[in-house]
Amino acid sequence: MTGGRKRRLLADTTPLREPHFRRLWVAGIVTVVGAQLSVVAVPQQVYEITRSSGYVGLTGVFGLVPLVVFGLWGGALADVMDRRRLMAITTIGLSVTSLLFWAQAAAGMDNVWLVLGLFAVQQAFFAVNQPTRAAIIPRLIPGEQLPAANSLNMTVVQFGAIAGPLLAGVLIPTIGLASLYLIDTVLLMATLWAVLALPALPPTGHTKKAGLGAVLDGFRYLSTQKVLLASFVVDIVAMVFGMPRALFPQIANETFGDPVTGGIALGLLFAAMSAGAVLGGVFSGWLPGVRYQGRAVVVCIVLWGLAMVGFGVAVGFASPDSGPVLLWVALAFLAFGGAVDMISAAFRSTMLQQVATDEMRGRLQGVFIVVVAGGPRMGDVLHGATAAAVGTAAAAAGGGILVVVGVVAVCLAFPALLRYRVGPARTGDSVSA
Template sequence: MTGKPRRRLLADTTPLREPHYRRLWVSGVVTVIGAQLSVVAVPQQVYEITQSSAYVGLTGVFALVPLVLFGLWGGALADVMDRRRLMTITTIGLSVTSLLFWAQAAAGMANVWVVLGLFSVQQAFFAVNQPTRAAIIPRLIPGDQLPAANSLNMTVVQFGAIAGPLLAGVLIPTIGLASLYLIDTVLLMATLWAVLALPALPPTGHTTKAGLRAVLDGFRYLSTQKVLLASFVVDIVAMVFGMPRALFPQIANETFGDPVTGGVALGLLFAAMSAGAVLGGVFSGWLPGVRYQGRAVVACIVLWGLAMVGFGVTVGLASPGDSAIFLWVALGFLAFGGAVDMVSAAFRSTMLQQVATDEMRGRLQGVFIVVVAGGPRMGDVLHGAAAASVGTAVAAAGGGILVVVGVALACLAFPMFLRYRVGEGRASDSVAR
């Protein structure tokens, strides 16, 4: 009697029985930690050089342009190239870029434009790498295991996003930013090992060129899939208006007492959302039983917006004498937001992988990565500018309110999203073994 509820509650690990998927998953545990060290190091280095949240927010601009251009092109490439080969190229590119980050930090250049330029190059490789990785997974495992596989993937990503920022908060004052970039470079070798072990994954469609026409074909296909289009819209609303991470260096310094060069509070703020997401992933065994996934996504995004309102209000109420108490309350709101965001992302990924055909999957994954990664970058710009005008607390809380309003408007524009049930329009794939 006790076994069944536990299986429904805890994460389904069935996809890990497939060796190629298992290697990608295990390598991700290591490399995501390294990547998250850089996620903290870049905005912290920019803030250390400029002491301005507006400049930290500017990282969103330098990331967004390559994410859009190379995300769309990378998705098209994933439909016309062997996906194993493309993953190999982009993983090597990410490693070299991380090494250059280390070189500039070790040389003490302290030039914000060099940091932002390298960040743009890194995001270009990332924008090609991620849709390719996502398009590979349905070729490795059966379609009915995709919700479980996506939950496992996101749990790993969020675990790294806990460990990475916490390590960064401890390591930045002791070994410096340069060492964080070097650690990221070394850990990327684990992903390269897993990619090289994959089988050949040649394209299955008739498109032979990854040009503008192929990208436009992907958008035309997306325009016929209203459920997928709606899933992109609600995620843009959530991330553009409700992602306050560009404020974390200033909040850690001015509200919670960290030095300008960074400290423990900074690491905790960056890690909190991911801590909640990991808990959401661990207890994700119930996800495959949800039939109305569109409704679940909407509910999660509304809760995300309310969590960001709570975070902003807490930051506004914090005072120097009891800032430690308010820090833990703020972290609680961020963790809750991370948990509901993980559930939303798992459902949205599953919708895309099940509804899109393999011939179009790379291009739609390209659009997906533009939305998922580009939305927070736009949010960085918005929150950085807002904080310069109205302060960090109002910027964070106001963004959360806009999330709730925006999702309500999106539901009015796309009522079919609320009616979507799992498996509708499912694409079929042969499983690569």
């Protein structure tokens, strides 16, 4: 392979030449590891207390409500406040919440409602933090670098989602679950450092208040952008029907032989999707050359659904006595799903950042984070309840089938998504549907 072809295949690192973006990106490498420790710790603690995937699925309810309310309000805040200040406030809030998680776990309270309540508070801070962070990126780097920047950011997130669960699988039996929350608290200081180093980022639009009217203005604007609306809907379909993570504690315990308190199979299940996503990010140099980004999103989500079908089938044939082969088959399907999901997410983020004006970008990023983070929470509820009725394997495989059917329905309802294309990756190119 020639040097030029390698550069087109491997990730484009041009955005890292901008010092503010580079600091945020580097800080994210350690911060997301800590965040993913908590991603494993919360459902695992709920499962230890209750021994029920139904209760684990309730994390979806307690996460979804604050994500919707504060995600929409946070997006409006990002359009009327200095985005640097808002990022700093929410990062501190996330740190304090992680510290409270550690305190309750270290004290051995074993109160599932306290855990779920803290999770709701954490998700409220997260819901304001993430749209603000995403709205900052187009203010730091040129538009033609956005696909590469989004791919780099998602690669870091997914790297943490590998390292975090694997570390959790090792650390829970050795230093205890409570320590995971404390590590998350400490590592969040890296992001706070990067945020405080940013320049002032005052609002550029005319909206002065982040009230209900501003939120509704964002929805009215979104209703005129059919391509963005369709991209949100297909992601909801993919995550609600096709995200089986609420089943992982039960699958690890009952199918692959982990102890109830968690083990290596649990860590591998949580890490597998992210392992695939990192590989997708490393070999993402070709993304800026894709002009029909809407079609790419549709293909990726169909492949995601098929991967979840394969995962469910592998789980259905596996048992604690079947050996590790089917575990690795199940992990391979999850990894493939993670790779195509990363590509889909990079394109969807780029489409939003290119189409939306800066005045509306925060509000649309708020809707985006409600969809991206809220969809999996709804999926947690659906999969937890379905698994209680028909078993984990059928819940996972059936959800994958519904993803494929749902994506076809969305394409029929929003044909503009398949027509969406961008011009060559040069400054000033137009975007059209």
